[in-house]
Amino acid sequence: MDERREVRVGLIGYGFSGATFQAPLIASVPGMRLTRVCSSQGERVRRDFPEAQVVAEPSELIASAEVDLVVVATANASHAPLAKQALSAGKHVVVEKPFTITLDDGAELIALAEERQLLLSVFHNRRWDSDFLTLRQTIESGLLGPINTYQAHFDRYRPSVRGRWREQDLPGSGLLYDLGAHLIDQALVLFGNPDCVNCDMGVQRGPVASGASDDYFHLTMRYGARRVILHAASLVLQAGPRFIVHGETGSFIKHGIDPQEAALMRGERPGAPGWGVEAESQHAQISFVKGDLAVTGTARSLPGAYQEYYQRVFDAIVNGKSLPVTAREGLAVIKIIRMAMQSHAQQRSVTFD
Incomplete structure (x- = not known):
């Protein structure tokens, strides 16, 4: 008999990530309970999760004896200080991607988690996209x-620069830290560390001197003869293929793109009929040769499973199993992001050290 104990979760931040992804996915895992939420949107939290207590300050949530796991779902620049505070208080931590802004911050958090023998993970949910x-x-x-x-594309049509921190000229903002973190993590899962990186990035929306963050990047990771091309842009009205391999x-x-984010935004939850199932029109086309046989057909999409991330976090805390995403894997993504920024700034390829 599986003697599962409860994991009590405190969520810092109830913006898009906290409300759309973190809270619903946490609630979908038996044995996980959302006990505290730090947010200025108290009414919204109480409507969605009436059993959770709303607190005004992260320190109050982190200090609570009713919290075993702290989930940091705030602006990128606050990830490192909040995660450090939670680890110092003896809490396990999940950090929304990207892990940190700098390599030094990430390395410090990893050392602290290892010193305190605490679990530290990064929410790279798109490992569980249907297409990936x-x-x-x-x-x-x-x-x-x-x-x-x-080739992996994450293109959108969002012609107006919104007032969100993600789209302003702030540390850790921009498309490379946002969608780029997803694409880079997927590539590292498949192929490991590259030999070198070359990146072009820029601002394509609004006036040239608008002060907005990057909304376009084209990143090439080289592995000997293999080329891994990661691309994202914000002015693509008719998107091409998501993957070309x-x-x-x-x-x-x-x-097409995995349906889980749209389903979560509609209020649907994991376990609902058809969860994570793509429309047949979005299934991949595959062609291959085997001997004298040439085959062309459809690769039926596997169901997406974002809930698997928090199920595995639960199993890591309760049953000592491996984390779904380690902090070192999250830090590897930051290393590629920083190399890409250096490549763009210096207009050259940057060798992986």
Whole structure:
């Protein structure tokens, strides 16, 4: 019999990430209970989670004896100080991606977590996207052979610069830290650390001197002869394929995007009928050769499973299993982001050290 104990969770931040992703996914895991939420939107929190106590200050949440795990879902610049405060108080910590802004901050948090023997993880939920799960299974099956070209796009049409911190010229803001963190993490899961990085990034919306953060990037990671191309932009009205992957024996072409974020925004929850299931029109097209046989068809998408992240966090805390995403993996993403920024600033390729 599985003697599961309860994991009491304190959530700092109830903006888009906290309300759309963190709180609903935490609530979907049996044995996890949201006991405290730090937010200025008390009425919204009480409407959504009436059993959770709303507090005004992060320090009050972190000090609570009713919190075992602190989830940091605030602006990127506050990730490191809040995570440090929580670890110092003896709490396990989950940090919304990106992990930190700088490598030094991330390394300090990892050392503190190891010293205190606490769990520290980064919320890279798009490892459990329907399309990425399907692509990863396809690559690992060997149908495509050794991969020579991998392209991943995260394009949107958002012509107006909004007043959100993510779109202002602030430390840790911009598309590279935001969507880039997802694309980089997926690439590192598949291929590991690159030989070198080359990146072009910029501001394409509004006046040139608008002071907004980067809303475009084109990042190439080199692995010998293999090229991994990661691209995101904010002025793409008609998006092309999400993934274009070519190997020595096959190709994988995928349009559309995982449906889980849209479902969460509609108020749907994991476990509902059809959760994470893509429309058949978005299933990937796959072609491969095996001997004298050439095959072209559809790769049926695996269901997406964002809830798997917090299920595995629960199992790590209660049953001593491995974390779904380690802090060192989160820090590896920050390393690539910083290399990409250096590459753009110096207009050259940057070697992975």
